[in-house]
Amino acid sequence: MPPSWVVGNPTVRWEAMARPKTPLLWFLFSMGGTVAAFLIPVHLFLFGLALPLGWIQGPSQASLLGLVRHPLVRLYLFVLISLPLFHWAHRFRYTLYDGLKLKHLTELIAVLCYGSALAGAAVAAYTLWSAP
């Protein structure tokens, strides 16, 4: 016998299908995607390319430490590191399912992806809020 929503009216059926099973993970994915889209290119360009290639003179360690000590900058860096990690976890999970046809490993992949993101976020929190 099919689930009750299949035989019910079409509207109910559509709502049941469209509602994400895990709203929190979807929320983290979209917030992380937005943070990544707006903030990552400029950060990566400055610290990953312009600075190592000598196009710009970067800030000294002392001035960066001064910045990182500010509570708002700590929060900013935590957001900049953790949310994109959850964005990765969610998207990469489906990349593995569809791209490599690993649908049969659903649980394992989900645990590994979200677990890594959670671990990364924990290490980031510890790094940013431990020491002085």
Next chain:
Amino acid sequence: MDTGAHYTLYHPKWYRRPVSVWWWLESWPYTQFVLRELTSLAVAYFALLTLWQAYAIRRGPEAYARFLARLASPLFIVFDVIAFFFVLFHSFTWFNLTPKAMVVRVRGKRVRDSVIIGVNYVAWAVISITLAWILLRGGG
């Protein structure tokens, strides 16, 4: 008369064409889709790089100098160039999909898709310039 028909007790399995692991190379839209999905790897790479940088800053001047030297190695330059193009691709696709993800109404009228996308790009430019200014102000 024998019709040649065979009846079985069980429901037949429909034939399904087996799909290759390389299905996404069959057409450009599929390839674009997979490239977009792969941007997540560049995003994760950046997150780890930034975590490493924060760690080096906290450890002191020598640790930070080692971090900068490592970042200037050819391997990391190559990684960063590739990652940079992927995160740009992520930004473009993300902004262009925004109107599909949310409908904005002003005084009951739906805001045109091109306007929503345009606002995203302007905000992106303002945020990028502001961040670059803050980071480079302390330079020298």
